[in-house]
Amino acid sequence: MQWLRDILDKVAPLFEKNGKLEILHPLYEATDTILFSTDEKTESGPHIRDNIDIKRVMILVVVSLVPCYIFGALNIGYQESLTFGLSSDWKTNLISGLLKIGPILAVTFATGAFWEVLFAVIRKHSISEGFLVTCALIPLTLPATIPLWQVAVGTSFGIVIGKEIFGGVGMNIFNPALTTRAFLYFTYPAQISGDKVWAIAPDGYSGATALSIPAGQLDANAVTLLNNASINTVFDFSWFNMFMGWVPGSIGETNKIIIIFSALFLIFTGITSWRIMIGSVIGLVFTALLTNLLSPYSSNAMLTIPPHYHLVMGSFLFGTVFMATEPVTSSHTELGKWYYGFFIGMLTVIIRSINPAYPEGIMLAILLMNAFAPLIDYFVVKSNIKKRMTRYAQ
Amino acid sequence: MALLSKKSKEAFKDPLMASNPISLQVLGICSALAVTVQVQTAVVMTLAVIAVLAASNTTISLLRNKIPGKVRIIIQLSVIATLVIVIDQILKAYMYDMSRQLSVFIALIITNCIVMGRAEAFAMQNNPKDSFLDGVGNGLGYGGILISVAVFREFLGNGSVYGVQIVPETLYSYGYENMGLMVLAPGAFVILGLIVWLHRIFAGIEAE
Amino acid sequence: MRSNSYTLIFTSLITIFFGFLLSVAATSLKPRQDINIEIDMKKNILGALGIEPKNSGKWSIDEVQKVYKENIVGIVLDKDGYETDKDPKNIDADKDMNFFPIYIHKTNDNINGYVIPISGKGLWSTLYGYFAIEPDCETAKGITFYKHGETPGLGGEVEKKWFQDNFKGKKFIDGNNTLVGIQVVKGSVDKSSKEAYRQVDGISGATITSKGLEVFLKEDLAKYQAYFNLNKEAIG
Numbered sequence: 001m002q003w004l005r006d007i008l009d010k011v012a013p014l015f016e017k018n019g020k021l022e023i024l025h026p027l028y029e030a031t032d033t034i035l036f037s038t039d040e041k042t043e044s045g046p047h048i049r050d051n052i053d054i055k056r057v058m059i060l061v062v063v064s065l066v067p068c069y070i071f072g073a074l075n076i077g078y079q080e081s082l083t084f085g086l087s088s089d090w091k092t093n094l095i096s097g098l099l100k101i102g103p104i105l106a107v108t109f110a111t112g113a114f115w116e117v118l119f120a121v122i123r124k125h126s127i128s129e130g131f132l133v134t135c136a137l138i139p140l141t142l143p144a145t146i147p148l149w150q151v152a153v154g155t156s157f158g159i160v161i162g163k164e165i166f167g168g169v170g171m172n173i174f175n176p177a178l179t180t181r182a183f184l185y186f187t188y189p190a191q192i193s194g195d196k197v198w199a200i201a202p203d204g205y206s207g208a209t210a211l212s213i214p215a216g217q218l219d220a221n222a223v224t225l226l227n228n229a230s231i232n233t234v235f236d237f238s239w240f241n242m243f244m245g246w247v248p249g250s251i252g253e254t255n256k257i258i259i260i261f262s263a264l265f266l267i268f269t270g271i272t273s274w275r276i277m278i279g280s281v282i283g284l285v286f287t288a289l290l291t292n293l294l295s296p297y298s299s300n301a302m303l304t305i306p307p308h309y310h311l312v313m314g315s316f317l318f319g320t321v322f323m324a325t326e327p328v329t330s331s332h333t334e335l336g337k338w339y340y341g342f343f344i345g346m347l348t349v350i351i352r353s354i355n356p357a358y359p360e361g362i363m364l365a366i367l368l369m370n371a372f373a374p375l376i377d378y379f380v381v382k383s384n385i386k387k388r389m390t391r392y393a394q
Numbered sequence: 395m396a397l398l399s400k401k402s403k404e405a406f407k408d409p410l411m412a413s414n415p416i417s418l419q420v421l422g423i424c425s426a427l428a429v430t431v432q433v434q435t436a437v438v439m440t441l442a443v444i445a446v447l448a449a450s451n452t453t454i455s456l457l458r459n460k461i462p463g464k465v466r467i468i469i470q471l472s473v474i475a476t477l478v479i480v481i482d483q484i485l486k487a488y489m490y491d492m493s494r495q496l497s498v499f500i501a502l503i504i505t506n507c508i509v510m511g512r513a514e515a516f517a518m519q520n521n522p523k524d525s526f527l528d529g530v531g532n533g534l535g536y537g538g539i540l541i542s543v544a545v546f547r548e549f550l551g552n553g554s555v556y557g558v559q560i561v562p563e564t565l566y567s568y569g570y571e572n573m574g575l576m577v578l579a580p581g582a583f584v585i586l587g588l589i590v591w592l593h594r595i596f597a598g599i600e601a602e
Numbered sequence: 603m604r605s606n607s608y609t610l611i612f613t614s615l616i617t618i619f620f621g622f623l624l625s626v627a628a629t630s631l632k633p634r635q636d637i638n639i640e641i642d643m644k645k646n647i648l649g650a651l652g653i654e655p656k657n658s659g660k661w662s663i664d665e666v667q668k669v670y671k672e673n674i675v676g677i678v679l680d681k682d683g684y685e686t687d688k689d690p691k692n693i694d695a696d697k698d699m700n701f702f703p704i705y706i707h708k709t710n711d712n713i714n715g716y717v718i719p720i721s722g723k724g725l726w727s728t729l730y731g732y733f734a735i736e737p738d739c740e741t742a743k744g745i746t747f748y749k750h751g752e753t754p755g756l757g758g759e760v761e762k763k764w765f766q767d768n769f770k771g772k773k774f775i776d777g778n779n780t781l782v783g784i785q786v787v788k789g790s791v792d793k794s795s796k797e798a799y800r801q802v803d804g805i806s807g808a809t810i811t812s813k814g815l816e817v818f819l820k821e822d823l824a825k826y827q828a829y830f831n832l833n834k835e836a837i838g
Contacts (some may be wrong), residue, residue, distance in 0.1 A: 186580070187576075189574055215809070356810050403612065465613055469613065488634070
């Protein structure tokens with residue numbers, strides 16, 4: 001590796017102050033620090049109190065996303081062969097899936113890098129690798145059928161409005177990847193909601209997600225509806241199959257096993273907070289049980305979804321593991337993380353059940369709790385201070 | 395403009411940029427969100443606000459030495475309310491479709507902070523000519539932002555500006571879509587936020 | 603500090619003056635406003651019947667009045683389907699549960715169709731519109747919506763031509779003369795289906811709006827069934 005170090009050191013003066021390429025200093029520094037460890041200390045959030053720096057953290061998160069991409073590709077190919085009635089092996093599935101994901105990924109990274117470099121140059125700070133994680137997350141939250149130009153518009157919105165406007169990495173209120181998705185969701189609803197977009201299919205084919213099957217239905221049991229759909233359509237909405245992820249959905253969210261393993265990996269490497277994850281699962285199960293209890297008093301079919309179905313339907317696990325735990329936008333206090341997680345799980349079920357226009361609630365739940373995270377922290381800190389005051393007063 | 399003293403000029407020019415009611419004082423936001431889906435509604439709203447502001451400022455300035463201090467807010471309010479209702483009635487009679495689109499927002503000019511604010515802060519202390527100019531200036535400052543927001547929203551949300559289709563049909567056939575978000579209220583927040591951001595950068599104003 | 607009596611006199615004068623101004627404005631503009639409301643309603647009724655202005659542009663007030671007068675007769679029905687002597691102008695079609703306005707499209711005593719007001723809940727808002735019916739009293743002739751607050755691009759598609767044209771020629775009565783309503787299906791209508799005669803293509807991503815429309819259309823049609831049955835008997 002010494003030759004690489006030598007090259008970098010050789011060109012370094014060009015990018016230093018008064019060098020010819022001074023304006024591109026952020027680019028040089030990014031290349032340097034991605035390749036080689038640095039001795040600089042972190043100066044602003046997110047603070048990881050460990051011997052690894054932000055860059056290493058970001059890279060580990062990206063690594064944990066790779067299996068999601070691979071399974072996503074497999075599933076895209078599989079759903080396509082289902083709807084077209086073709087038989088295909090995993091290799092062709094993988095290749096056709098990668099051909100769909102590849103361009104989306106490329107567009108996301110190109111757009112993300114463009115804005116990041118632009119703002120780094122204008123604001124004269126170093127390029128932050130945060131955008132790598134954001135850009136790696138964005139495609140996983142989208143349907144494979146999304147037009148590429150919409151990906152570019154959405155990513156621009158997520159990076160500029162979601163992050164740069166607030167001052168860049170560590171300053172944002174809302175998760176930029178989810179901001180991107182929320183923007184696309186409300187801006188181009190025809191391409192990211194409804195039942196046409198979740199599987200690549202012949203014209204006029206309906207590829208509903210598991211959650212949109214009971215959405216808006218009256219006087220019916222959600223599980224029965226899902227079983228009926230398994231019989232009447234080419235898709236299989238049994239619990240186990242949804243757990244295994246062979247159902248229509250966004251690219252990265254369908255396989256729950258992979259997400260659980262990624263979660264364990266992230267927890268054991270100490271990167272993300274297990275409190276938030278456990279808290280939101282508790283919130284989801286608790287609220288789902290509550291809606292089950294209330295379901296006899298209402299005709300809404302969404303209220304009859306049992307908790308273990310809620311867990312495997314839609315993007316709840318994906319959102320909880322990769323989005324809710326983002327260190328900048330979640331609660332920072334340990335107790336606060338429990339509350340923050342719990343409310344995400346609770347709001348997810350409430351949005352899913354109550355409003356038939358939004359069969360999936362995790363995106364809005366996380367964004368909403370992003371806004372409340374500082375408030376939760378405030379109360380936790382305040383109650384701690386109060387407790388100590390009373391302790392010392394005695 | 396030798397006719398106007400320096401003060402009159404300031405009364406007219408200040409609210410256009412340096413102390414713009416929307417982007418710097420952040421007044422009158424709710425109507426700015428509601429009527430900016432189309433440029434046409436924004437233009438009519440602007441005209442209505444300019445008319446109300448100019449007329450109410452002039453009237454109150456004329457009465458300023460007669461109005462008893464104790465009841466001045468009520469008097470101001472009754473002047474403004476009367477003017478707003480008259481304008482609402484005129485719109486209903488002569489621009490029916492427009493008045494349906496603007497619905498309650500014309501009537502809500504009564505509660506627009508800019509109108510009351512200018513009456514209390516400017517017209518009560520200044521002569522009718524300056525007050526009139528101040529009213530027109532504030533109306534234009536308000537309308538300028540309103541119309542810029544509307545231009546972006548209508549262009550991005552409907553592909554047209556002032557009802558004229560700008561985005562060509564062929565682009566739609568290649569898969570272009572209008573931005574649905576821009577037609578919704580949050581779209582106005584985003585555009586307004588960006589305009590305030592840019593305005594403050596160019597006016598050289600840091601966060602207070 | 604001014605005296606209380608000054609304050610009192612001043613406010614009274616102001617009140618009287620502005621009150622006077624307001625009443626002058628209101629009364630002098632009232633006739634024009636009423637005409638506007640009337641023209642707007644007439645335009646919508648003509649629109650539901652598919653009657654377009656002559657020079658393919660906009661309706662002028664005179665043209666609307668003329669075309670409407672020549673073609674449309676508005677009457678009010680009671681619960682049993684009999685004509686009453688009430689004026690449709692005085693009936694609030696969305697609230698009145700006893701009297702129902704109906705507009706008959708007549709040219710030289712030939713009945714060309716009927717128009718009924720429809721309204722009901724979609725996803726976010728109440729939709730208001732008119733529904734036109736062929737003279738056979740069981741086939742849809744057209745539908746328009748003049749007011750709604752549904753999401754543009756999703757539920758908002760109800761105001762689009764492709765969706766409204768969908769309804770033309772669909773029946774809301776089955777073979778046994780029972781009201782079955784018009785069904786808005788998910789996706790497009792399966793032409794081979796037995797039910798296709800009463801189904802229209804749905805709006806993708808707007809299930810709730812479609813469902814709502816289906817329900818309130820049937821409810822509103824039910825109010826007029828007595829009248830339609832009487833008509834059918836009269837024709838034989």
